[in-house]
Amino acid sequence: MKALEEGNELQLDFTKLQKIAKTDSQVVPVVVQDADSHEVLVVAYANQQALDHTLKTGTATFWSTSRNELWIKGATSGDTLQIVDIRVNCEQNSLLYLVRMVGGGVCHTKDARGHTRKTCYYRSLKDGKLNFLEGQTPS
């Protein structure tokens, strides 16, 4: 069990974006939102190749900034994300993928019952601690 993922302590990693820059990855952040429930599921990154693959296949594709390779979400598990719409922000330096989940959740972590979490944002910051939202009605 990783304390970072299953703990109540806030330990924000402010270095992630600088690590990305050091790899020379030319990426934009991508917010992934459930087109039906409107829950924000994950923030990932895309380069031109990932966007092209997304547009060509209709399946949400990212650039893995840790592995430095194309990351077709759910390619292994079958839990792919079908693209409903792609939005671009004013300054064209980020993307919003509206998606429909084909299989289970989006997060790589599992809840206490062993189920893949639907969203990566399963903890809320209150009084300096992280509180798990599981079992509550999604906002």
Next chain:
Amino acid sequence: MKALEEGNELQLDFTKLQKIAKTDSQVVPVVVQDADSHEVLVVAYANQQALDHTLKTGTATFWSTSRNELWIKGATSGDTLQIVDIRVNCEQNSLLYLVRMVGGGVCHTKDARGHTRKTCYYRSLKDGKLNFLEGQTPS
């Protein structure tokens, strides 16, 4: 009129994150979502100082990566964003602010009627072109 913001051409700026890294800003991306309509409004960045200010005041605060200074959203215009909840992702390298808009829209651009746009994601990518969503029902 800036073509980047008011045009139909996709001209993604893949260099933004690398520019951020070069300034030595220790920031995480922050997705800002309307707590009521659930629309994604903007992606901005926060360092520890911006998060501390957000927690202390209950008003969404970011770190301006272009001006390298604290950015209290709406401090000038009065269009502040009240924090309803703050979510943290699994790997603790991004944040999700659920907010309630006090004044007008969040975007710095204005629509054809001269109204501040509510969200920065006012264009949809279709067949290689950006289509304006204005006048349509928010998704």
